[in-house]
Amino acid sequence: xxxxxxxxxxxxxxxxxxxxxxxxxxxxxxxxxxxxxxxxxxxxxxxxxxxxxxxxxxxxxxxxxxxxxxxxxxxxxxxxxxxxxxxxxxxxxxxxxxxxxxxxxxxxxxxxxxxxxxxxxxxxxxxxxxxxxxxxxxxxxxxxxxxxxxxxxxxxxxxxxxxxxxxxxxxxxxxxxxxxxxxxxxxxxxxxxxxxxxxxxxxxxxxxxxxxxxxxxxxxxxxxxxxxxxxxxxxxxxxxxxxxxxxxxxxxxxxxxxxxxxxxxxxxxxxxxxxxxxxxxxxxxxxxxxxxxxxxxxxxxxxxxxxxxxxxxxxxxxxxxxxxxxxxxxxxxxxxxxxxxxxxxxxxxxxxxxxxxxxxxxxxxxxxxxxxxx
Numbered sequence: 001x002x003x004x005x006x007x008x009x010x011x012x013x014x015x016x017x018x019x020x021x022x023x024x025x026x027x028x029x030x031x032x033x034x035x036x037x038x039x040x041x042x043x044x045x046x047x048x049x050x051x052x053x054x055x056x057x058x059x060x061x062x063x064x065x066x067x068x069x070x071x072x073x074x075x076x077x078x079x080x081x082x083x084x085x086x087x088x089x090x091x092x093x094x095x096x097x098x099x100x101x102x103x104x105x106x107x108x109x110x111x112x113x114x115x116x117x118x119x120x121x122x123x124x125x126x127x128x129x130x131x132x133x134x135x136x137x138x139x140x141x142x143x144x145x146x147x148x149x150x151x152x153x154x155x156x157x158x159x160x161x162x163x164x165x166x167x168x169x170x171x172x173x174x175x176x177x178x179x180x181x182x183x184x185x186x187x188x189x190x191x192x193x194x195x196x197x198x199x200x201x202x203x204x205x206x207x208x209x210x211x212x213x214x215x216x217x218x219x220x221x222x223x224x225x226x227x228x229x230x231x232x233x234x235x236x237x238x239x240x241x242x243x244x245x246x247x248x249x250x251x252x253x254x255x256x257x258x259x260x261x262x263x264x265x266x267x268x269x270x271x272x273x274x275x276x277x278x279x280x281x282x283x284x285x286x287x288x289x290x291x292x293x294x295x296x297x298x299x300x301x302x303x304x305x306x307x308x309x310x311x312x313x314x315x316x317x318x319x320x321x322x323x324x325x326x327x328x329x330x331x332x333x334x335x336x337x338x339x340x341x342x343x344x345x346x347x348x349x350x351x352x353x354x355x356x357x358x359x360x361x362x363x364x365x366x367x368x369x370x371x372x373x374x
Contacts, residue, residue, distance in 0.1 A: 007032035010184035011171035015040045017052040017340050019188035020149040022348040024331055027158045036171055041146035047256045053304030055104035055220050055236040055244050056140040056341040060113045064105050072346025074116050079345040090144025096137040097219040099129035102228050139222055140341055141238045167197030173316050173324040186331040190307030193334045203310040206255035210262050215297040217241030218280045242299055245270050258301045284351040309335025315347050317354040329358050
């Protein structure tokens with residue numbers, strides 16, 4: 001690894017799970033990185049800071065023929081397995097069960113990820129969800145994990161700046177402890193890539209999600225029900241005895257208020273499939289009682305906005321210039337939608353490879369592939 005003063009200076013814009021993961025990976029691979037963001041894990045959260053509102057667990061949503069997405073999720077699964085060995089990371093390996101109303105592969109075969117996860121088994125389904133698989137998967141407590149990433153990044157020598165940028169080129173104005181030229185800017189702004197000057201990606205949009213957090217310390221497995229007709233429901237236990245119940249998937253919606261109607265729908269839907277969420281050993285008859293909502297110990301209700309993008313996640317590099325005319329590599333890693341955690345390490349590793357290749361291509365001296373002048 002090069003000496004600290006020889007490290008290429010890099011600025012990562014955004015301090016959500018994708019930005020912090022990317023920054024930590026770059027800092028540990030020979031770059032002097034500063035994360036620039038308006039919101040960090042330790043700050044009061046704005047509605048646009050989606051990472052703290054996630055479930056979060058690894059459950060792939062990649063299509064059977066989407067090899068790029070599969071690589072991202074596979075890399076992340078393996079990385080989270082290693083992180084789960086560190087108690088302070090907020091990552092824990094738990095039993096998972098996925099239920100489907102139709103075969104997710106579209107054929108009579110096992111899903112692609114059956115060869116990725118540990119202890120995969122096809123198990124008996126239910127009347128409503130006849131296809132079911134069990135396996136081991138990482139479950140992440142966002143508040144703990146985001147602080148862990150930030151701590152690891154700063155411990156490795158990384159810097160942070162609280163700044164709201166209006167243009168991607170502003171990230172080159174000052175980085176680290178001295179005003180040296182920034183050679184690399186990485187855009188991990190999620191939905192804000194739509195309005196960030198120099199990017200203005202109109203393919204970005206928000207997908208509203210709502211969850212209820214209840215106390216149910218007897219629940220230790222994460223379960224997901226996926227329906228072609230009725231959407232997705234899930235339960236995700238956390239290490240403190242709380243359980244996240246979801247979900248809601250509302251593209252292009254930006255209402256920040258909690259909907260009591262949606263909360264009721266989430267709770268009733270979960271109870272119908274998993275009466276145990278009320279108390280250990282709950283029966284369907286108990287769950288069908290008219291005052292069932294009063295039986296929940298509801299800790300919180302959250303509304304978050306997944307940073308979605310038409311065409312999926314953008315992971316690529318381009319060559320540009322700062323406002324002062326200095327050449328710079330611009331990396332992009334955003335548009336993960338609801339897959340921010342489960343693909344975070346995979347997209348970060350891919351972007352790192354692209355940046356390293358761009359540096360090797362001597363792309364910073366009037367390169368013919370230069371695509372933009374910021």
